[in-house]
Amino acid sequence: MGSVYLSHTRGNQPVALKMIRREYAGDGEFRRRFQHEVRAAQQVRGYHLVPVVDHDSDGEQPWLATAYVPGLPLDEALRTYGPLPLPAALQLVGCVARALESVHAAGVIHRDLKPGNILLAADGPWVIDFGIARAAEATQLTRSGGFIGTPQFMSPEHGTGADLTPAADLFSLGLIAAVTATGNHPYGSGSALTVATQIANTAQRPPDLSGYPDDLRPLLESTLAADPAARPTPRELADLCERASCRPPRAFDGWLPAPLAAAVGERERRMRLLLAGEGEQPPPGPDQEGPRRTATYVPTQVPGHDQGAPSGDAAVHAAPTQAASAAPATPPPPAYTPSAPATTPTPPSRGRRTPLAIGLVVALAVVAGTAWAMSGDDEKSDAHADAKPSASAPPAAGPSKKAKEEAKQEAKPAKRDYETVFADRPLTIGAPANSLETVDFDAPRVSPQDDIPGHDTELSYMAQWMNFKKATAKSRGTTPQECRQAVDTAPLPAELTRADLMDKNILQKDDVLCTVTSKGNLAMLKITEVSPTGKPFDPPGYSGLLTLWKQPS
Incomplete structure (x- = not known):
């Protein structure tokens, strides 16, 4: 749906700033739905959910901002470090199930749950982008029978265009569980269309789950049921994962393998360096070609308050969200690994504004000063105003110096107190x-x-x-x-x-x-x-x- 930038508030708190694709921005129905869905997402509160903090649906290019989690997307972690140990995979699924419970309680369906929308952090997994995919389904790009989502992680009813219920997210989470624990997709590793077709036909040809670990198979059998009503609720799935993993749901000390935990720690360190303005330039990531940039986030609803690397589609678990109808590709976004301090980019040509330009601002420091009233000039004016005595007139006896000082004090206004x-x-x-x-x-x-x-x-x-x-x-x-x-x-x-x-x-x-x-x-x-x-x-x-x-x- 767009490009994501690491940004920060005026107080240097990091946020993720998503700029919506321009072809969506030109669609009035998309804007209407986008505003509705983001407002609904803002009502969703719960553990393991990255909250939406602000958005703008009326500007030239719509955007939304969420809290920033310095973690690795699950698809990137799987691609680089391989499957998670089974206890960690079960704990992840249980936490995501708890997050879905909060999403569904608010009347929202995620609709695009996939490894790229789950972030691995030191304090557990975090779910992002819940509910907003529905807005894109209102555009001209998809009204002629298309849909928005990730084919390899869709439910059968989503792939066939049927009405969705919260159970669709549970099917997607079952697929994520299989890939996270073993690296193997229950419906194979073919093209997106091939996998989506097999998922859509799961009632006639259910997947072969015999090769999965015994502790994981009951979870897969229940979540991958063709009938949505036969799938577990998020609470039931979370309880199942807790029993199978033998770990408390929020015990995250050492929950990730050491290499992956070190990568998460390195991302946190780089983020702190970037926000501190120390300007370390990290090496490009596997999907980057050059340095990454940052923006400064300006909330539209707070006047005066200045405030991941794109997943590849080489593997099933890294498949991107796709629309059935082809759409112009958005240029690869500057991603969120810290780099040198942000500088104002070269102004774009008149015919094209970059998304980053919308987020760049200059912070103005307001200095308050205290004015001091001086009385010396007034005294000089009074002296010049006195008439000079005539040479023949005797000098007049004027008031004494003490009397002048007393008169001057009486003339001064009394200093006002609080x-x-x-x-x-x-x-x-x-x-x-x-x-x-x-x-x-x-x-x-x-x-x-x-x-x-x-x-x-x-x-x-x-x-x-x-x-x-x-x-x-x-x-x-x-x-x-x-x-x-x-x-x-x-x-x-x-x-x-x-x-x-x-x-x-x-x-x-x-x-x-x-x-x-x-x-x-x-x-x-x-x-x-x-x-x-x-x-x-x-x-x-x-x-x-x-x-x-x-x-x-």
Whole structure:
């Protein structure tokens, strides 16, 4: 459906930015479906699922952004390192089944589950691209009886054009299980069309599973049933895998073979180097010809917030998503292995804009200064305004020097102190499971629909990070002077990640947060309650009392 770039937010948190193919972008029905399906995908929350964090269906070239997982796609891992040990393969299938349970609970069908859409990371497998393939089926490219998907990992009903149910994903996962554990596809290693035809005829000619390990065969027999109703539910399949692997589902210490674990660790290291701007240039991967590039992601819904190697089709497990109707090929995308620091590319010709150009921005640093009023010039003006005495007139007895100084002090306006706008007003920033929340401390107002203008926003919060638009600090005291001093001398990072909020507990009950608002006021939020969601990947909500002061002029 498009090209994927490693990108990052203004706070240097990595995201995967997918630019949709131009032939889809020109189809109005695709845009409508794309928006609908991505919004549905944003409602899907669960472990082992890479969340969709933003998208744009109205721009010249539609795109979506997800959290970035520094792992290896399963197809790449199988091609380079071979099949996984059976316990690891069973653990992977069990985790993906749990992910499908969350996908299906939200009323979404993945529709294109394949090894290329499963990432292997140090903390387990992660599923990407759930549900969005359906949008492409609305295009002119496929309306004449075509379909979108990967033939070698389709269910029989998908291949024949029948209505799909969540059970279609279970069939695909059964095929993935066979390939992951043994490297052998149950329907052979022929061309995509040959394999797809055999899958479509599975009711008449079921696959021969006799050569698969005894611990794997029951899983394959149940998931590869021709009748969708005979296939297990995701929960049943996950339980089966846990019993067969003899491993807790979330025990990932040493879950990958050492060479594969080292490759994952190397990818994490390179990503950190890239984000740190250290500019290491890695060697090209097996499917690359040159250095890879990065972009800077700009969320469309956060005004003012700047924010894998393509799989080959030489092997069955690396087969790409295909449309039945031929479509112009998209140039190989710059992939996500870190390279030298990103630089602005040469501007494209007027007739063609590159997808990367959409993602490149320049971050502007805003420097706040303090103006000091000097009284010396005023004194000189007053002196020149005095009339010179006549030469014949006797010198007048003027006021004494002390009297002049007292008069001058009285003439100066009194220095204004901090003025309270409101005090201890309750404010709750909810846990943003499926949306972006924005906060305007001046109003005060919290919007879970992200409809506060960017120039009025001091804080934005979503599943992956909390972003401070203005310098924000923890204050040791609650006076406005202490609050302002903390902002000036010890600001927090501009962005707190989910790990910062959930694992490191950077924000806790009784913390005092201070910031200067977009309107120049001083805001202080005393956190009175932290509300965990109980879900492993959803950060907590925060309640507190907000005080706002006008600052001295």
